Amino acid sequence: MASSTSTSTSGGSPFEYAPAPESRAIVDLKPSYGLFVDGDFVDGRGRSFKTISPATEEVLAEVAEADEADVDAAVRAARRAHTRVWGRMPGKERAKYLFRIARIIQERARELAVLESLDNGKPIRESRDVDVPTAAAHFFYYAGWADKLEYAGYGTTPVGVAGQVIPWNFPLLMLAWKVAPALACGNTVVLKPAETTPLTALLFAEICQQADLPPGVVNIVTGAGATGAAVVSHDDVDKVAFTGSTGVGRSIAQAVAGTRKKVTLELGGKAANVVFDDAPLDQAVEGIVDGIFFNQGHVCCAGSRLLVQESVYDELLDRLKRRMSTLRVGDPLDKNTDVGAINSGEQLQRIRELSEVGDAEGAERWEVACDLPTTGFWFPPTIFTGVSQAHRIAREEIFGPVLSVLTFRTPHEAVEKANNTPYGLSAGIWTEKGSRILWMADQLRAGVVWANTFNKFDATSPFGGYKESGYGREGGRHGLEGYLR
Template identity: 80%
Template sequence: MLEYAPAPESRSVVQIAPSYGLFIDGDFTPGKDVFKTINPASEEVLSEVALGSPEDVDRAVAAARRAFETWSARPGSERAKYLFRIARIIQERSRELAVLESLDNGKPIKESRDVDLPLVAAHFFYYAGWADKLPYAGFGPSPRPLGVAGQVIPWNFPLLMLAWKIAPALAAGNTVVLKPAETTPLSALFFADICRQAELPPGVVNIVTGAGDTGRYLVEHPDVDKVAFTGSTEVGRQIARSVAGTGKRLTLELGGKAANIVFDDAPIDQAVEGIVNGIFFNQGHVCCAGSRLLVQESIAEQLLASLKRRMSTLRVGDPLDKNTDVGAINSAAQLARITELSEIGTEEGAERWSPECSLPDRGFWFAPTIFTGVTQAHRIAREEIFGPVLSVLTFRTPDEAIEKANNTPYGLSAGIWSEKGSRILAVADKLRAGVVWANTFNKFDPTSPFGGYKESGYGREGGRHGLEAYLA
């Protein structure tokens, strides 16, 4: 086996200030209280960040409301210029932003550099192209922006989730108050600086950092017209209850427990790469992760042997090392949940296996893990673990695969591996999932809509469909 020498990306490309305020009406302003954001790979404090209060949210929403009058009145071609400018600055600063994202989130630099940042820029470019073509988007001949959008994003793709929400909102003529996740606020604050660099008019984008209470103030604010949330199903339910009857528009992108189905005619090596990408990409911190592997019984032994060989080559460690495949778990709380559910999997009789790998002494780490002998009754097959843990189930017939895949309260994504196009289409048609990948997994594109149903939420982000939630 090849031995890799460390190839760390330099931290010096990004300058992190000792403290950050709230970005309201085009300026950074201090908050009354602060909280610390840490590097999950080392537990070192990266910076202090302002904790947004109800008064801060009031100021941010008021700034967005004032800015809406002029921003929504601009021709689409004018709004497009700002979005194009933001996209180009993101490209210019992509190395800096990738290092920042890996430091604050724990994901490997090769993922933030080669996946997250190109997609972030691509979303702003894509929606810039839509800004002057809204009458042709299919939502009526003269669609209007809604007003002020309150957006709450998670910690697993901090900058990408920001792009998914802000780009279509601005293209449609809305203004935004965004609340990033408590554990990963830094890239959103750097984005605020990009807005200033792009000379975006004050108040069009406002960033209010904080914890769950700050997000609740924003979601429940009476002058917010549209709420967009990505995160846990439990919080999504609370938000749906709080906006019911208010007239606010709501989109929710929530949890998942996706089935990755491998048929006996699938190319094994290609499928193994897709399985690894489906569950170990971003440490499994992916709503649409392929966390349930359904493999046809006749090839189960062969596929598992190949999967274990491949997992033995995964490198776990320093997120800034360009050789790292699996980085740090984002927080102590998330590590505790992954550990607890994995221990329950063993207690309930599933067989646990992890490759030999030495984990760093400091930080939050979990070795890539698979469970075999899993039944549909096991909690690890039903609950979202949101970590690098794969549950393996088997099936004999396509009907059994479909029944097992759909036996979940979630409905965000699924994967199918087969050489037969007819089989892929027939099975995909019966899967209750918003996105179905064929002979690939975790592939995203700004032109393609993404979203789920059942307990995975409702509404779509990305593509032409992503505009609908921001237009009246």
């Protein structure tokens, strides 16, 4: 898998780069979109909402907001498809539909990447090199499981209808994480994309039509929190899969109490990225930058707490600031862009507020000097030094390009600080000493540990958290468990 942030320039003064915009002509945007239910696009019964480009605030399309009756129709369609077609189809035939979908995602990769960057604000380099190819890989991977479930160890009976609610930070990739294993195991799905990023899910609906997927196997209902709540709490939904905030995850866990619904939750994080004094510093700096500025820091497993051993603190901070000064912030469709737009005005407000709390609590703010566009939502790559464990910017998920820097002296102190959080999604370790890597990896209470690397994802590799970062795993053989009885 490609590195998500590569060095675009070296040295102190960045070269002038000519813009290298990816053409958006490949995307054929309709003025409005309905819901995808039972194989067709249908009008919603409720209102509609606009989805905008966060880089320009330009309206991209009008999208239907599914109400309870719409969700009910989608669940009924999914149930019918499960009972009549998909639940009884032999695994090797289901597999072929998934392989088809994977291939179409590859064929339409450029279109999907441009649309993702338009709707989400992420750099085209990321959507092109990470989001879309990894989404295709998930369909390929799970396609192969469909006729091999008896070897996976979780039974072979599908759960039934899966209600899936996904976030705005990796819209297509999160769809793939949810839909591919569900379908491979013989479930049908009702999926709700995030309200700020519905467009690639709707393009995926077209891909399902193109693959001749039987109607009702995949249903997509657009909308906001109320639509998601209707999906999760629908009586005929057998399985709930959610990726998003810990707050919403908690309310889902409450809502399903007393039911027989299976639940997997992939929630927030506040990952520690721990740098020891023997770490290869240039590689560590790349990993730190990748860890927090990849996808504008809109990553649940972002390395948002940097823990640096005191003896290398000054040197590391110098190098980090120098590297950050070369980051290009701007037009998501420019192929040179490293950091794109913040996904929404609401998210920008939250990042600003928590950063102001950082100032008020006495941490020292340093940000990259860069000219930010005048329209759209932007926040410069920022670090806070002098952060203590009690500071809110060291405890709460900011979900933006803001890094809190803390220090430690001994490995035990590093472990204690790293684990001092209600979250437990991911962690990073930077050291040249093998035994220390393995010791640290044992001690860190987190579901994914990256040693001398960061933010790597793969269809075969289980992903998910400890503690309040949620439960269940997505990816790999483990990712089948939530979709089988």
